[in-house]
Amino acid sequence: MPFAIGAVVIGAALGLGGFYGLGGLKQTSGDPACRGAVTLAQKIAPLAHGEVAALTMATVPLRLPDLAFADGDGQARKLSDWRGKTVLVNLWATWCVPCRKEMPALEELQSKLSGPNFEVVAINIDTRDPEKPRKFLQDANLTRLGYFNDPKAKVFQDLKSIGRALGMPTSVLVDGQGCEIATIAGPAEWGSDDAVKLIKAALGTAAAGI
Template identity: 75%
Template structure:
């Protein structure tokens, strides 16, 4: 009578394949393979996807790590405070293209990135664009203010969320995987692109991409 059970030698490749697939799945979960791109179905965000497609060829060099939106996604109406402790929301900035950045003083890459964000604000801020850098230090509220002052970073507006809920809100939609996190947002509050980690925001690569995102002509580069 023939033994119908698979031999040990035949089972080994199956085991290895299973482990390999499981390992790849774990790698994808850990590193996001970019970022999850589940659509929100909001038709107002279709232009943001079109903008992402338009500027995608410019996502190289210092901004090569940007992940472009491939499906319409409306961001949560993030709530935070300004330097005077007054409540602010993402919707308060409607009509502008925004670079929303989450940072903290305990985050070394964040601190290194802040001068570039401050320089970017000085170069591009206006009726069509603004850097909204939101601090999420949860302990000493004076520490981030002191850091900005000592580093002479005076062009950025000061925004903070001591509960760090803005991070959790972005994490819930797969847009905050670590610190720093930056999201390029269109005038309707829709995602254009996201980056997990720092970037040289004052570089020519970044300036060209952001100017294109705001609709400025190439001649202005």
């Protein structure tokens, strides 16, 4: 299913401005501990084409904030809970049409690659009815994705503060140290061969210590 072009501006919902565009990802000062993620990004950059051509590969060593949210049981979780595992962090909301269209692709990616080395961590940021996103996932038969949510949408604010979220959806590929490998502004066909090959390459290269 083709996705809508561009990302949904989140300003109306959260009182934020801005939109995704060329050069929209703010550069930040480098974290020396994340240099390996930049090297990894350079190695897999040739695979960022086709359905994942919109990926922006990391060029500056950047550690993500330790995003805080809750799981489906209401238990507090943090991004650091996934240390040692490559994760695709995705922010979505039911009011975001491109987000809803993207969810089956995230489900497909989770089905194909989830395991001890990789997981899709899709965090819902609906700020009103907490049952609406759950019902959406149930109605769409999206059973492989774990349910994570942040009804205060602070995860969005945290990523926005480092220039990695200005609209919805947004996704960040993060290595096992919590460092950015790549970011995408808007939806992608995550279940496609292009996406699977890129992430498999990221996992294989990371395992090789490159």
